[in-house]
Amino acid sequence: MIAFDNIKRSKNMKHFLSIFRRYKSLIFFGLSVLCVFLLLAACAAPSIQTPKIIAGHGHSHATNRALADIEVEKRLRQEYRRWRGTRHRLGGSSRREIDCSGFVRAVYKDVFNIDLARSTQMQVRQGQTVSYKNLRSGDLVFFRPPSYPRHVGIYLGGGEFVHASKNKGVTVSRIDQTYWGKYYWTARRILPESQHP
Numbered sequence: 001m002i003a004f005d006n007i008k009r010s011k012n013m014k015h016f017l018s019i020f021r022r023y024k025s026l027i028f029f030g031l032s033v034l035c036v037f038l039l040l041a042a043c044a045a046p047s048i049q050t051p052k053i054i055a056g057h058g059h060s061h062a063t064n065r066a067l068a069d070i071e072v073e074k075r076l077r078q079e080y081r082r083w084r085g086t087r088h089r090l091g092g093s094s095r096r097e098i099d100c101s102g103f104v105r106a107v108y109k110d111v112f113n114i115d116l117a118r119s120t121q122m123q124v125r126q127g128q129t130v131s132y133k134n135l136r137s138g139d140l141v142f143f144r145p146p147s148y149p150r151h152v153g154i155y156l157g158g159g160e161f162v163h164a165s166k167n168k169g170v171t172v173s174r175i176d177q178t179y180w181g182k183y184y185w186t187a188r189r190i191l192p193e194s195q196h197p
């Protein structure tokens with residue numbers, strides 16, 4: 001019985017060896033591919049995770065700024081809805097009639113609790129100068145149209161600003177339109193870091 005088992009094992013072993021010899025190259029190729037795959041997966045894991053971590057830290061400040069801008073724009077648009085359509089009148093300072101600098105002053109007081117000067121001439125001296133390409137929600141934008149020496153509005157974002165227009169009253173216009181783009185003058189950033197990180 002033991003001899004028979006040995007013979008059986010011997011035959012099985014020979015059969016296995018013959019199969020192994022026949023498919024040896026295929027087996028080694030498969031094992032090689034598996035090893036390479038595992039090696040690449042092990043090496044790739046840290047390099048995939050590291051940029052994510054770095055990107056998260058690198059973009060956190062930019063993300064915070066974007067969120068702050070969205071919040072400022074939201075508050076300004078809500079305030080605009082309260083003023084929309086109010087007629088323009090030079091020297092006006094009420095919800096019935098208002099001029100551009102009076103509107104900017106009233107919005108800044110109501111929305112941000114910040115006191116601005118009453119005239120455009122004085123407002124353009126407040127805060128810090130900011131370039132056109134770096135405009136953020138809440139920045140004051142100034143123009144020199146031909147009909148009057150200075151005009152001011154509040155930048156909302158996305159190329160839009162809110163202002164008390166001579167023709168339309170309190171309205172939203174595009175800063176990059178032919179008219180306003182042509183007479184754009186300068187911009188000032190008033191909001192402190194606590195409100196505009």
